[in-house]
Structure formats: C-alpha cells, structure tokens
Amino acid sequence: MIAEVSTGRKAVGVFLVVALAVFGPSGASAQGAPPADLAPGAVLATEPVHVSLGPAATPVTATRVTYRTTDQLGHPEADVTTVIAPSPLSGVLPRIVGYLSFYDGLGAKCDPSNTLTGGDAGPATDSQATEEELLIAFYVANGWIVTVPDFEGPHLHWMAGRESGQSTLDAIRATESVLGLGTTTQVALSGYSGGAVAADWASELAPSYAPELTLSAVAEGGIPVDYAHLFSYVSGDAVFGASMPGILLGLARAYHYPLQRYLSPYGKKLVHAESDTCITEDFGRYPGLTMAKLFRARYRDPFAVPGLARIFNDQIMGRAPGHPLVPLLMGIGDIDGFGDGVMRTADVETLAREYCRDGVAVEFRRYGAGHEAAGIYFDPQSAAFFQGRFNGIPFKGNCGSIPPGDPLTPLPVER
Numbered sequence: 001m002i003a004e005v006s007t008g009r010k011a012v013g014v015f016l017v018v019a020l021a022v023f024g025p026s027g028a029s030a031q032g033a034p035p036a037d038l039a040p041g042a043v044l045a046t047e048p049v050h051v052s053l054g055p056a057a058t059p060v061t062a063t064r065v066t067y068r069t070t071d072q073l074g075h076p077e078a079d080v081t082t083v084i085a086p087s088p089l090s091g092v093l094p095r096i097v098g099y100l101s102f103y104d105g106l107g108a109k110c111d112p113s114n115t116l117t118g119g120d121a122g123p124a125t126d127s128q129a130t131e132e133e134l135l136i137a138f139y140v141a142n143g144w145i146v147t148v149p150d151f152e153g154p155h156l157h158w159m160a161g162r163e164s165g166q167s168t169l170d171a172i173r174a175t176e177s178v179l180g181l182g183t184t185t186q187v188a189l190s191g192y193s194g195g196a197v198a199a200d201w202a203s204e205l206a207p208s209y210a211p212e213l214t215l216s217a218v219a220e221g222g223i224p225v226d227y228a229h230l231f232s233y234v235s236g237d238a239v240f241g242a243s244m245p246g247i248l249l250g251l252a253r254a255y256h257y258p259l260q261r262y263l264s265p266y267g268k269k270l271v272h273a274e275s276d277t278c279i280t281e282d283f284g285r286y287p288g289l290t291m292a293k294l295f296r297a298r299y300r301d302p303f304a305v306p307g308l309a310r311i312f313n314d315q316i317m318g319r320a321p322g323h324p325l326v327p328l329l330m331g332i333g334d335i336d337g338f339g340d341g342v343m344r345t346a347d348v349e350t351l352a353r354e355y356c357r358d359g360v361a362v363e364f365r366r367y368g369a370g371h372e373a374a375g376i377y378f379d380p381q382s383a384a385f386f387q388g389r390f391n392g393i394p395f396k397g398n399c400g401s402i403p404p405g406d407p408l409t410p411l412p413v414e415r
Contacts, residue, residue: 099190
C-alpha cells in the first residue's frame with residue numbers, strides 16, 4: 001500500500017508492513033507458536049493498519065505482518081516487524097535498514113509495532129518513540145527500506161541476546177519476502193542501547209543462522225557487552241539502577257528460570273512492578289538500588305548462583321558461533337572514566353578489538369557523554385556509515401587505535 005508521509009524535508013511515499021498482532025505475554029499464548037517445520041522468516045499473515053511517523057505525521061494506511069522466528073532456547077515463535085519502504089523509483093536499487101529500537105520493554109505496550117501505530121506506552125516511552133520515528137523517517141528519506149522488528153519476541157524477553165539477533169535476521173527475511181526482493185538486496189543494521197543487543201548478536205549469528213542474506217554494515221552504540229559488568233556498574237546508581245529488576249525478569253522469561261526463589265521480598269516487589277513496564281518509565285524510581293537488595297541474604301552475590309552465572313555468561317558478546325563478517329561502527333559514551341553511566345567503555349573496546357583480530361573492519365567511536373546523550377552523536381553517524389557501505393566506498397576503520405580495554409572473563413560456574 002502506498003501513502004505519503006511528511007519527513008520535514010520532503011514527502012516520501014511509503015509501503016508499511018507490520019505484524020498481524022501486537023503480542024503480549026498472554027496474547028502470545030492465545031495465538032500459539034507457529035509450526036516448527038516452517039522456515040525461519042516465513043511470513044504468517046497480514047492485516048491493514050494505520051501508522052504515524054513523528055508527532056506531526058499524518059496517519060497512513062499500512063499492513064501488519066507476522067513472521068516465524070526462533071526464541072532464546074531454540075523454540076519456534078511468531079514475531080512482528082514494521083517495514084517502511086519508499087515508493088518505487090526508477091533506477092533506485094533497493095536497500096534495507098533494520099532499525100533496532102531501544103524500546104526496552106517488559107510489556108506489549110512498549111513494542112515498536114504498538115507505538116508506531118499510535119499506542120500509548122506512557123509519556124517517557126512515547127517521547128522516546130517519537131525520536132526514533134524521526135530517525136526512521138530520515139532513513140526512508142534516504143531512499144532506504146526500513147524494517148523495525150519487535151525483536152524481544154511475543155513474551156518480552158528483554159536483553160536475551162540470541163533471540164534478539166535471530167528475530168532481527170528473520171525480520172529481514174520476512175521483509176524481503178513481503179516486498180518481493182531477492183537475498184542479494186544489501187542490508188544494514190542499526191541499534192543503540194537495547195537495540196545494540198539485537199544488532200550485535202545478529203551480526204555474530206548471520207554467517208551461520210542467515211548466510212543467504214547480504215549483510216553489508218552494522219552500526220551499534222551504547223553496547224551492553226557483559227551484563228555482569230553492567231550490573232556491577234549501575235548497582236547503587238540513582239537513575240539506571242532501576243534497570244536491574246527488568247533485566248533479570250527479561251532473562252528469566254527467556255530461559256524459563258525460577259528467579260523468584262532467589263529474590264528478597266523487596267526484589268520480588270520491584271520485579272513485579274516492572275513486569276509490564278517500559279524501562280524508560282522506571283529510571284530514577286529506586287535511587288540507590290543495589291543488586292544485594294534484590295536478593296535473599298544467602299544469594300546476596302547473585303553472580304555466585306550457578307544458574308544465574310550461566311545466563312549472564314551466555315549473554316557476553318563475542319561468544320556466538322562465528323563472528324561478524326561486515327564493517328562495524330561501534331560507539332560508546334564515557335562520562336566518568338569508566339563508561340556512559342550504564343555500559344562500560346572498556347568492555348566495548350575489548351569487543352571491538354576482538355572483532356578486529358577476526359579481520360573485521362571496525363570504526364570505534366568514543367563520545368564524552370552519558371548514555372542517553374551519546375546516542376545523539378551516534379545516530380547521525382550511522383546514516384553516513386550506511387551510505388558509504390551501500391555505495392561500495394572502501395572502508396578500513398580504525399582498529400589500530402582502539403585502546404586495549406578490559407578482559408571479558410566469564411563468571412566461574414560451580415559444577
């Protein structure tokens with residue numbers, strides 16, 4: 001379906017594809033998982049909807065689409081993507097940008113497929129979604145097809161790396177199928193913060209999980225490389241400490257892990273409070289919250305709990321089978337000499353150097369800003385980075401000047 005969307009610079013005709021349903025934890029169960037014999041990325045169904053891009057955009061007719069993907073434990077599930085494409089233009093070679101939202105959701109109201117269609121996710125999240133929609137519109141104005149998956153899956157497995165990456169790659173497959181494009185179509189991925197989880201894991205998994213796709217570039221910023229380091233960094237923070245209960249819950253959902261048995265009464269209260277929230281709404285609600293306060297006395301060191309340690313270790317980036325094969329733009333803020341207030345700068349440096357050793361061309365950027373402000377520097381750079389890669393401009397990166405970083409040593413796990 002073709003419609004006109006104002007981007008602030010020019011009107012761009014768009015064809016929009018989103019999912020059949022905005023699945024939440026209960027809605028997904030009602031719909032059921034797709035048959036296991038369907039190929040990952042298979043399109044399941046479509047339905048007309050209306051969407052808006054930005055605060056002043058006119059709603060346009062669109063189409064919802066579901067696709068088959070694979071969850072963290074290897075089970076088939078149905079997921080949702082939103083695809084926005086320019087009107088067909090003579091002589092224009094189609095390119096796809098997978099935009100990976102930092103929606104950081106534990107409830108279906110946070111899903112991009114909901115916020116893009118005008119769903120109310122709360123003031124802070126709606127404002128964040130509007131900012132992302134303007135960036136999406138900018139990508140479309142460059143003549144690129146944009147696909148925006150709900151990569152956390154129907155059960156909101158926030159921060160589950162493998163699932164996020166697989167869903168992202170399957171969203172690209174579904175996008176190419178719906179638009180009738182071949183697998184030679186050039187693809188780029190962009191993700192910041194929570195979106196960087198999906199971007200990085202997709203880049204690592206692509207050679208084995210979706211080798212037929214023509215992935216050309218990946219831009220990732222504010223990257224949570226090692227969750228154990230992240231928790232240690234934000235524990236006690238006045239603002240970002242509030243992310244800890246939600247991350248624990250998202251991972252427990254993904255692994256079917258009995259988190260409740262280890263939590264303190266206060267920890268159970270906070271995990272329940274964040275069970276249907278968008279994490280942006282919670283920042284600053286629990287100043288001084290520490291990891292120790294979330295757990296029962298005998299589990300005050302959750303990193304020593306074997307099951308939790310295995311889950312945290314499983315999320316360390318760079319541990320997937322294989323490594324990226326395409327140029328990477330990797331950005332991270334540094335506001336205090338350690339990191340951007342959430343993610344540790346040295347972790348990103350170490351991961352970038354690891355990719356460099358694997359022969360990947362990496363452009364590493366360090367911004368003198370906190371987590372949220374650093375995204376303002378990163379996002380505009382991603383468009384220029386993609387433009388160069390799509391046009392075949394030679395790219396070397398700056399591997400030789402990336403600092404050594406710190407070790408990404410897995411937590412010890414008792415046997």
